[in-house]
Amino acid sequence: MKKIAVLTSGGDAPGMNAAIRAVVRAAIYNGVEVVGIPRGFSGVMRGDTIAMNLGSVADIIQRGGTILYTARSEEFKTREGQEQGAQALRQAGVDGLVVVGGDGSFHGAQVLDRLGVATIGVPGTIDNDIPCTDETIGFDTAVQTAVEAIDKIRDTATSHERTFVVEVMGRHAGDLALTVGLAGGAESILIPEIPFQLEDVIAKLERGVARGKRHSIIVVAEGAGSGIEIGKYLQHHTGFDVRVTVLGHIQRGGPPTARDRMLASQLGSHAVALLLAGEHGKMVGVEHGQLHAVDFDTVFATPRTPDQELFDLADKLSI
Ligand code: F6P
Secondary structure: OOEEEEEEOOOOOOOHHHHHHHHHHHHHHOOOEEEEOOOHHHHHHHOOOEEOOHHHHOOOOOOOOOOOOOOOOOHHHOHHHHHHHHHHHHHOOOOEEEEEEOHHHHHHHHHHHHOOOEEEEEEEOOOOOOOOOOOOEOHHHHHHHHHHHHHHHHHHHHHHOOEEEEEEOOOOOOHHHHHHHHHOOOOEEEOOOOOOOHHHHHHHHHHHHHOOOOOEEEEEEHHHOOHHHHHHHHHHHHOOOEEEEEOHHHHHOOOOOHHHHHHHHHHHHHHHHHHHOOOOOEEEEEEOOEEEEEEHHHHHHOOOOOOHHHHHHHHHHOO
16 A cells, blocks of 8 residues: 545544544554545545645644545535546545545445445544444534533523523434433433423423422434424423523534544544555444444444433433
């Protein structure tokens, strides 16, 4: 292997820069040339590459976002686009590729791998919705950001004796809402994977009021419903003073936590080690503290379910 490329794709996540740094430095450490591809698979199709050296990734381990930019490319989903991309990589002399992104990005990564460009995926998304790894890069930071926001909301909720609905990200996955809800002491947590009735949320709110509770926080994953609509419903059916906060993209930014920087450093470096060992068509992950690699097909076929025990615990502790 002579030249490795690295790209970031899909929604950005804090720690992606630390992953880029790890790939670049691990490649150079092993005497391999390394380039960055800007704007994910759109950049692949255009044959864009940026030469990377040790200094290109200096001072980025602590920065959120991605210095390589990111994109969701519709064109790359077509067979023509994919062949054009593989061809462009070959022309640029790239024989190994590291894709940092989520599930959608790994489908693109697998296609390129099958078209002859040895590819390894590194899981990076705040959603934590990738199977075969305990955690994805960016999740820990997003949890921290959202919990800090909830702590602040709790102050004003207490002062005004209000009910707050806090909408967090997670179009298809409730991991963020569940973790944030448990760590933030929410009364109810609504996630897309576990069916719920707003009547049960109301009953819980009313039980709380009956025992003297004056404020409540309900955490909603965006995929479970609109926080604004849920807030209106609750206000209408309880008469309580309800406010809604949609945390939105604030959850995607900010300096990565130490844990995300560590994870990104380990996974990025492991991805390079695998390519150099001749392995490809896999995602790197960490399970029970151990780095490992899993075929993309296995990743795609493994169901990803939220932690029911954590969900039950949050429910139990918020009676
Ligand atoms: O996949 C990460 C994520 O932040 C989701 O939680 C969210 O639904 C989505 O991306 C929003 O994406 P964008 O702002 O890029 O449209």
